[in-house]
Amino acid sequence: DTEVTQTPKHLVMGMTNKKSLKCEQHMGHRAMYWYKQKAKKPPELMFVYSYEKLSINESVPSRFSPECPNSSLLNLHLHALQPEDSALYLCASSLAGGRPTYEQYFGPGTRLTVT
Amino acid sequence: LAKTTQPISMDSYEGQEVNITCSHNNIATNDYITWYQQFPSQGPRFIIQGYKTKVTNEVASLFIPADRKSSTLSLPRVSLSDTAVYYCLVGGGYQKVTFGTGTKLQVIP
Numbered sequence A: 001d002t003e004v005t006q007t008p009k010h011l012v013m014g015m016t017n018k019k020s021l022k023c024e025q026h027m028g029h030r031a032m033y034w035y036k037q038k039a040k041k042p043p044e045l046m047f048v049y050s051y052e053k054l055s056i057n058e059s060v061p062s063r064f065s066p067e068c069p070n071s072s073l074l075n076l077h078l079h080a081l082q083p084e085d086s087a088l089y090l091c092a093s094s095l096a097g098g099r100p101t102y103e104q105y106f107g108p109g110t111r112l113t114v115t
Numbered sequence B: 001l002a003k004t005t006q007p008i009s010m011d012s013y014e015g016q017e018v019n020i021t022c023s024h025n026n027i028a029t030n031d032y033i034t035w036y037q038q039f040p041s042q043g044p045r046f047i048i049q050g051y052k053t054k055v056t057n058e059v060a061s062l063f064i065p066a067d068r069k070s071s072t073l074s075l076p077r078v079s080l081s082d083t084a085v086y087y088c089l090v091g092g093g094y095q096k097v098t099f100g101t102g103t104k105l106q107v108i109p
Helices: none
Strands: A004-007 A010-013 A018-025 A031-037 A044-050 A053-057 A064-070 A073-079 A087-094 A110-114 B009-013 B018-023 B032-038 B045-050 B053-056 B061-064 B070-075 B084-091 B103-108
Touching: A004 A087, A010 A018, A018 A031, A018 A087, A031 A064, A031 A073, A044 A064, A044 A073, A053 A064, A073 A087, B009 B018, B018 B084, B018 B103, B032 B061, B045 B053, B045 B061, B045 B070, B070 B084
Parallel strands: A010 A110, B009 B103
Antiparallel strands: A004 A018, A018 A073, A031 A044, A031 A087, A044 A053, A064 A073, A087 A110, B018 B070, B032 B045, B032 B084, B053 B061, B061 B070, B084 B103
């Protein structure tokens, strides 16, 4: 199984809502990532978890809160978002370490709209 | 952190070979070069990775000159389904992953 799954596929939320994005992989990968991608722009790294520990936080606002409950699951908790946070949120995993040399497997993304 | 420069867009006819060049003048000794493909509303997909000279797999070839300041992704005999954005990444060690601006390839029938 070389698939990364993400739920939900689409999410519309108000600025006062709390919601969560979920990501799952069963490839035995020990590094997992969250990216944000705006239209016609490249993906921007937000967070990296390596062996279930947060190893990289790219100065992301605190209204985004990542969580890695175990090696297969990655969550992104959302609270008090702004309309400019509307984007495609991508999850990825790789064998280990978060190194650029490791092939990353991406999920299909969650299309988030903040109203 | 090595910065990459790619053409913004390219057009090609079906059946032709397409070469997309990425410039990375300040590549570090332990950096690798990796290419990803992304279709609209999907996550990127790994295509190929190399360190020097030439790497070939079932979908593409990657040419890297001796000075490693650039690299060329070669797609043989493209089809309409190869229409996508192609990203060049350069990095190694424990650096964060940074996607470049990407090249939008449009394959024309």
